[in-house]
Amino acid sequence: MKERILEVRGLNVDYGLGPESVRAVRDVDLTLHRGEVLGLAGESGSGKSTLAYGMTRLLPPPGIVAGGEVIYTLDDGSTVDLLRIRDADLRRLRWSEIAIVFQGAINSLNPVQRISTQLVDVLKAHSARSTPKARQDRARELLGLVGIASDRLHSYPHQLSGGMRQRVMIAMALALEPRVVIMDEPTTALDVVVQRQILRTLVELRERLGFSVVFITHDLSLLVEFSDRIAIMYAGQVVEEATSADLYRTPLHPYSDGLLHSFPALKGPRRELSGIAGSPPDLRSMPGGCPFHPRCGRAMDVCATRTPVLGQSTAGRSVACWLHPVSVG
């Protein structure tokens, strides 16, 4: 068994307080092991980003973490609960231990500052004793890591293409050699060719530097290809979690199955693209029982009344569906 690095237990995230609050993430359990790529997939509004920002406490108001634990294992083996530690400690952990690549590099880079300034800034903040020369060298090295020529160091963001800007964001996230990198749809705005280049860079870097990745996307085909494990989210809950090979070959939850049949495979036999009828439920008035049952082609009577929980099914995989009852014990 691989070493756990980040463990989410029973995480609940709300938007708003009191009776008008909406639960956007519900009882999520996730485990991230050292050096693995964990994919988070689901439709728009399924709570992927909310989960990622909730567990790092980066969710802007009116977001609120309503309960749960996020256990992070430090280098020396001791653990901390990210939801309970002091703000100063959390600030120290951020970036140096857990880094985030945000959605949309265009908006994340300051348009009036050079790339070098923005890269050096974080180095200066976290290692105050380093010399300006050393920081410049490190910034150059970081750009080299993501495949950008070092003469681009003093460019402004608008002088770079979208793909390059996204690479700069990745380089920036890696600046302090974090052990966990959370990527929120880092390639959504890019074309498939650039997407592929960036992902290849990312996989290489992970092998070299040994960090773990939580990769959020709605592009399941992308995840199947390069992540180790995939968690499928629906209406704020994880409905299935499996290795990507297992998930691709035999999706257990009808929702995962639907997602996988929403895009064509390049190889293999031709198959009907089915997609998923309907739209995700309104989080303010969730259907009783399994949240997916109104859209599910294989719904049974029990689905409308009782909520399935995520657990080890008889098939030995984690799934929340009455088709695959949880094995007791």
Add this chain to the structure above:
Amino acid sequence: MRNNPKALTGLVALGVFVLFAVVGPWLAPFDPSTRSNDLLQPPSSAHWFGTTHLGQDIFSQVLVGTRSVIFVGAVAGVVATVLSVLVGVTAGYLSGSAGEGLSALSNVFLVIPALPLIVIITSSLPETSNLTIALVIGLTSWAWNARVLRAQTLSLRRRDYVEAARANGESTWRIILFEILPNLTAVIASGFVGTVLFAVISEITLAFIGVSDAGGWNWGTVLYWAQSQQALTQGAWWWFVPAGLAIALLGTALSLVNFGIDEYVNPRLRTRSSTRGVRMRVGFTPVLAKETS
């Protein structure tokens, strides 16, 4: 606006002032100019705000004066707003020498010191009435809003939907009225409210230094007489406090309405109503205490 206490308070207070402006002269218990034998009396049940050195009722003066203040504020506000929209939006939308010319015109008006100019104009006019004062204030105070509107229009005119309208062959007037002006509504509204406040204060300042509607009353005239008869040294606080408070209240009401417009336009300025002891902070999402561990 209903769930915006600031704007609601401002609108209610403003409504009360407008109501007094309409019915004040009929409500006033005395003619504000009539002299009586109650000289320099402090507030009493007969004279709520006391009397002047000539025995005039100050309550009636303030009440009757409200009409002139609101009238000048509203007329000057409308005149200045219409001018600023005409000049500002046109200057922003038109390129070339026409736009530059209008922009230069508003720049010139911007650097002219308004109050001395108003004093000179009003003193050279054959008669000084509320209408002429309002018009002079309106004609001299549009430049600032014109600048703001020009800047906004400049940023709007190259937006894609405006370009699309132009490509569709819509007329310049239609583009300005239907594509650009609706985007400026909030700026125009808050500019109007600000100008009304400026006009009210200008009118009162003018009256205070003696330039006012002949024979008419406004809060500035009350203060003018209080000043010239040394109300402060005589300890006659009731002479200037009511008019001063009325000015402060009207100013507050207009500012509150302006805040309301700002919050309506920019939801980020809205104060969150119920946080129930949970401190919302960007970067540190609050974690609710666990009920059971």
